[in-house]
Structure formats: structure tokens, C-alpha cells
Amino acid sequence: MTPKLDKKETVFRNQYIFACDAKAVNLDNTLINLFMLMRNNGAKIKLKLRSTHHTIDELVNRVFVQEQLGNIHGVKENMDAVKAWLRSNLTNMVFRGNMVKENVSSLRPMHIEAYRIRNMKYIRDYNSSDQVYLMLSKQPNVLKSLKQYLSLGWDEGSRQIINNKQLDVDTVGILHLIGGIEVDMRVATSISRIRPLLEEQADLFCDDIRRLLIYKEVIPRSVFIDYLKTLIGFHLSLYFQKLIHLLPKMIEAGTRNIEDDWSIVVDVTDNLSSNISEIACKDMERTLNGLSAYIKATMEVNAVMMRPEYLAGDFDSIDKMLSEIKNRTEKFEAYYESKYADILARFSDDEESTATEYRKQLNDYLKYEKSYFDRYVQCVFMLKGNYQYRYSHDFIDKVSMKNQENAFMADGRSRKHPRRAVIGSGLLEVLVQLLVLEPENDTYQSKPLSIEELIGKIRTRYGIIIDGTNEERFKNTDVQTHLAFKENKEAFKNKLRQIGFYNDLSDAYILQKIRPRY
Template identity: 25%
Template structure:
């Protein structure tokens, strides 16, 4: 981190790697591919042609038209099909504004055919990769690692020696993507640009994300690749959003204690456990309203749940400023190894350097900030006698910039929770917000609850009751559907929760997972759509 930084500077990858921006789901996987391929390193391309726009794409496809009967004769139809099915497009449907972003991420090398200018993902792929890597690093050599398993899934037909993909047994779309990228040159890992493997503050979220992705991969022979990858991106976004919500109270506790919470030192959360975050000291609770509109009592409670999390984000921004400035001080003075330290190391070393930090470094930072502010007198009131300089400085920059970053964090959370989309958990109309559960995400969650690891390796589908599914979602993701987040037992609320549960069961029925026989508990079974019996060694 540079020693001379703007007071407004915010990014600090040891806390959060994704930027507070509006994200696009299409960009995550295409940027994740080279990280999987090169173990976190960025690629350096050696020779070959480039595909960065529609013209060069069509040129490559029709150069291989002999491999596809009818492509040459029906070029206009083929171009439309390519744009609709095989390509990520910026400003899709807006005529001349449409820009080629990349080929669909259906093969390991798909990122080679992309326009780097338009495929920016604002760090979400690095955030996801670092969480997967953190979970992998806990495993011994016998454990199945999600970065390796996901790479293998995307490497069908891939030959590492030639850096090309064999197309013999691929589906049509995968074949087209492979034939476009195969002539584009070989790339190597640039080890100077590698994702730093420092673990996230919440290792439990990393474990559960990796377990969910591994569970979805168990369906690789049953679900089409494009659909399975879409489900994986849903979960990557969801877990990143939940990680940010959990990071808020976790970081607040760390700043107050100056050490990790006792309940986090040996994290009780295990990815494959049905108990999820049940023993976590920083549980996330989302009150979900599955009904229409925003006027019902439950919708208002759900809105209250959203507001609670937004207040925690406001507090997180201030604590983020505090930790980032601590880190800048420690790095500038070489009190920590710039590449190898963790956030916890800052607090372990804090007492040894606190006097110098207060009297020299942050007194200068405070003076510098005051000189830059036009409305200096308004800020002078925040400097209280006896308050450490770092606290005064952080209070000042937080007062100036918190609103700015909170605005963009709301955009980020809307993206991660897929606001107003079928695979999301958030809805908004005007100034009203609430948590809900989209049909497409529910479909993915049923796949996950219906799969379980078996002893010796592998996965097998299982039958789960609807009530067990509700408990599983509450413990794993903090989704409160048939129960209240708030301590209230009014008859109207209990009736609303029963109605919410009936809506949930209707959703399951609508997407084909549930057939009510009676109201009896023992008859309320979910019906898995696919059967998996993948046992290693058999």
C-alpha cells in the first residue's frame, strides 16, 4: 500500500476484495477462469490473434465453418445465434451501443476471447477465488479442493501442453467457444500478479461457499453445464453478500476487543454440516416476506431487517477506514511483512507501537486532512481532548465520506442479492425494500439440501422434509421464512408467518419439488429432480 494516499482511499483487500460497485453476474466466471487455470496468477499471452469485438469473432467462426454444416449458407442466422447464445454482450438489445465482452465461460480458455475494457468485474472473482482458496488450504492432501474440482469441470477436452481444447466430445456451444479461442495463442502464469492467499476474517463463510459449490458439482452429469454454472454464480454472489453482512458485526467486535472473538478462534462452522452457522457468534438473520407488495406487517418487518443490515454497513465503513489506516501505518513503518501479515496481526502489534502511531503519524494525518477541508471549523468540533488522534482522524474522514461509500455499498448489495430478479433475495419498489426468495434461487437451494457427502468421498441425493428444509436454510443462510427474526408473538404476526410458510410450500409445488398429500408432518417430503449416487472408490 502506498504511503501517500488520499484520505478518501478505501480499498483494502485483507478485509474485502470486491469494490462497492454495481456488478454484472456475467463477468464473474470469465474473470475467475484464468485464476483457476493459473492458481491465482494473472495470464500473460504469448503470440496468437485476438478476439475483442464482433467482427473478429465472426471472422474466427466462419474460418472454421467447414466444421459446421450450414454455417456459411446461413451466416445472418448464425451471427444472431452466436450473439444470443455464445457471447456476453454489454448494452444487449441497444442496437449500435452493443459491445462484445467475451465468449460464454464454458471452457477453461474462454477468457482469451474477451475485451478487457468491458469485462471488468470490480474484484468479485478475486473475492470468490480467495474464499475458495482459504477453504482449500485447510484441507490435507486427501481432501477434495473446490478450486481443483471446478477447474477440472471446466477443463473438459483441455490439453495443458498445447493450451488448446479438443472438441471431439463437447456440446455445440462449448465446441464453438473452443474453436474461437484455440487459435488465440498460449498464455502463461504471471507469478508477479497473484491473488494473495490471506484468509478472510470469516473462514466459516468460505467453508460453506466451497461446500455448496462442491455439492452443485455433484450434479455435473445431470444438469447442463450452462445451467449448473449459472447456479454456481448465484451461490457465489449470495455468499459474498452474506460475508459482507457478517463482516460488519465481526469487525466491530474485533475493533473493540483488539482480538478475534473467542467463538471465532476455532470456528464452529463446517461446510458439510446441516447446522450451518447455528453456533456462529455473528449470525445473519434475514426476515423474508414471500407475499406481494410492501404494506403487510411481515413486509414491514422484512424492511426493518434490511434497515438493520444497512445500519451495520454504515458502521462497517467506519471500521474499515480504521483498519485500513492502521494497516497503512504498519506497512509504511515496516512493522509488519507487507505481503505476509493478516488483519489480526495489526491488533496483536498495536500496543507495541501505539504511542508513536498516535503522537506522530496520525497527528500529521489529522493536520493534513484539516488543511484540505474548506469547512474546517465544522470538523474541529470532532477533535475532543483526550481522544486518540487515530479515532479523531477516522471520525473526520468517516463523517466526510461514509455517505459516499454507503451509496455504492447499497448498489453492491443489490447486485449480490440480485434485487428484483428471480434468483435473488431482495426486492425494491420505490423507497420500499424487503427480503424474499426468488424461484430460481429456491430451485438451486433444493438441489443443495437434497445432496449430501458420503463416507469415503462422493455424494448421494437424499429425501428431506419441507420443515427440515426451512431449518436448513435458516441455519445455513439466515433465511427466516416461517419464524420471526424479532422477539414478537402477536397473533397477527404468527398468522402472517403461517401464511408465509404456505406461500413457500406453494412455491415448491410450482417448481415441481413438493406434492402435498396432507397437512401431516410425515408426508411433507421434497421430491429431488435428479438422483445422484457418486461414491468414490466404487
């Protein structure tokens, strides 16, 4: 028999640490909910609709109404084509192709107003959009610029489509669909405006978005949205992996101002049995093995946040809490002695002797903990830790876009090929587009890069190791490790050739450059 936790003790998510729930996140859902937050300045709103469930047939009727208003022509004569267009180009669906379970989840995230048509049952993002919005809010000018681009073609005042050459036919179709849907701001709730715990990581994300916006005039809107989704997934994965590594260190140091020494080796060979795969798998295993320490560290912060003096909550209190965990006072310990006694008192059974036996077993299990605070946290960890550990793997897999074209993680079907960090072709294309840009007079200019320069930028900027021969931790390794990194570097060149960024047509080293597309 296990003791029961109260409602506050069962809550793991802490927006001061990481706003997402550990769940299998759909990045399209993240984008749709992010657009809602951006459009309404952080507010989560409801819509004025008689029916809250959208279907393809209902969307076809909306298109037909637009034809009657004179905004669209040829709908009545081509109903099958319109239906196919809605299904394939304009909507996200769950259980696509399953005639029994198939349902519309939302419109595709092509415009900031796309959130107006969504089925709440299928659009959950487990607060991942909250985390992205908090990171974007770190630099309001970047958030404003992204919002302006995503709002192109729609005038909220007149609720009319504005002619804009940048809008493709799919985006215009989405704007026609949402034309008659109104927002009820009276029921709005807003997310808290707080600074992300890893402020430098949030600044890096904002800088990547700023660089992406440089391309807004030259790449198609659909490509821009795909790049945006890839960046969001990539940075959520980076942020979470760094938290796993750094939060326990913050607890130990008693401050969040610690060195960011996180790094990870990536396998870019697309071969699950490559020489570099063993090194990459060990690096990812090290990260995932740190999950237990991260979960326990989060529970320690949560335990301190329950104290009366921290109930109001503000970001600066994080520093006080970390310091208090490291430098505990008698008053601090007395509070958790009381909390631990409350847990013991929650054992209930028809026979008091049985409840007493359960209490004894729990005390025996926790007797090696040094303090009542440690006992209390370990008790909560014992009851809730396994759940968080299991679903944290699902979260990392999803935001890392595992085994997809734009993947930051890959694995095989058997235990022989465990998880390892990779750079998929789609992700590499996005990173190269961003890294060929150099700051120049308050803007950016694209410039050619050598292979070594690109590898160095990826290492310095993101902590991602492609060629580790110059890394301190691989300084005294064997020849096989050096050969593995050499193979990885050659595979990196081949991948750049495949996506059209690298053509070594000359033996002259100076001519072997990564050429910007724009």
C-alpha cells in the same frame, strides 16, 4: 474547503477484509475473470492479440476460419444463422439492442477458457473475482475439482478439442473461437494468497460448491453454470452482509474470533405488501444502517495497516491490528497525532488567515473524538465515507440479483416498498438441490426432507429466517407477527410446488416431503 488526502489514504479496498470494490458488479464479468484466475493459478494475464477489441463480425470471421480448417461445416451457406447464434448464445454484450452503443464484452462463461475473448473496457468486475477466488482457495481440493469440470473438452498441451459427451454445442462453439488465441504469461500478475476474514463463511461457500459438483454428471452444463453464478452472487451478498454486522464487533472486541449471530428474515410471498414484508424490510434496514459503522471500521484497520510494522502484510497481522486498536499505547497515539497534523498542514490558500479558519473549523468538528486516532479516522471518513456508502448499496443490489428470478433481495418502484431479503424461485431451486444432499461415506446421497427440516437447514446453514416463531427475538411478539410467519411458511410451500419439489398429494404428514430430482 476540505483537506486533501494522500494516495494511500484514499484507498478503501482492503483484501484482508473484503477484496471487492463497492461498485455495481456484473456477475457474468465476475465469472469470466474468475475463470482466468482459476486457469492461471491466481494470475491476471494478458493475451497475444494484434487487436484488443472484439466484434461480432470478427467472431464470424473466426468461425469461417474454422470451416476452412475443416472443423466446422455449413458456415458459408448460413452466415446469418451463425451471426444470430453468436449474438444470442455465445457472447455477453453491453447495451444489447442499441445499434450505436452495442459491444461485445466477452464470451459467455461456459468454459474455463472463455476468458480468452474479452474486451477489457467492458469486462471489469471490480475485483469481485478476487474475493471469490480467495474463498475457493480456502479449500484447494474444491477449487481443483471445479477447475477440472470447467476444463472438460480442451487439451491445453495440443490446443485441441477433446471429444466429451458432456459438452453442449454452445461450449464447443466457444472452444473453436478461442483456438488460436495464446496467453502471454510473461506479463502475469498474481493476487495475494490470503485467508478470508470470515473463514467459516468461506468454508460454507466451498461446501456448497462441493455439493454442486455432485450434480455435474446429471444436469446440463448451461444449468450448472447458471447454478454456479447464482451461488456466487448469493454468497458474495451473504459475506458482505455478515461483514457489515461483524466487523464493527471485531473492532470493539479486539479480535476476529467472535460469535456469528447474524440472521435475516426473508419474504418469500412475492407480495411487496405482505404481512411479513414489514419485518423483512426492518431486518434489511438494520443491515444497511450498519454500513456507516462498517465503513468506519474498515478505515480504522486501513489506518493501522499504514504503520511501518504492518507494511509487509500477512493475514495473522489482522489479529494484532484489532488488538492494537482496542488496546492503544502512547506510541500508537503519537503516530496518529502526527498523521492528523499532516492533514491539517495540507490546507492551502492564498490567505493564511483563511487556511487557519478552515483548520479551526475542522478541529471544532472533531473536538469530541477521544483520541488523535479517532480524529484521524473520522477525518478520512468525513471525506470518503459518503462515496463508499452510496456505492455499497449498488454492490449489494447487484450481487443479490435484486428483483430477478434468482434474487436474494427485492424492492418496489416507490419508497413504500423498500429493500427486503427474499428467496427467488431460481435461488430456492439451487438451495434445495444442495440441501437434499446428506454426507455419506466421503460422498453425498440425496434424501427427502420435510418442510420443517428444509426451513431449519436454511436457518442453521445461512442464517435465513423463513418461520421465526421459534426465534428468541420473536419470542414475545404479538399475534400478527405469528400470523405473518405462518403466511410466509405457506408461501414457501407454494413456491416449492411451483418449482416441482413439493407435492402434498396425501393428508398424511409423513408423506408430505420435498423429493430430490436426482
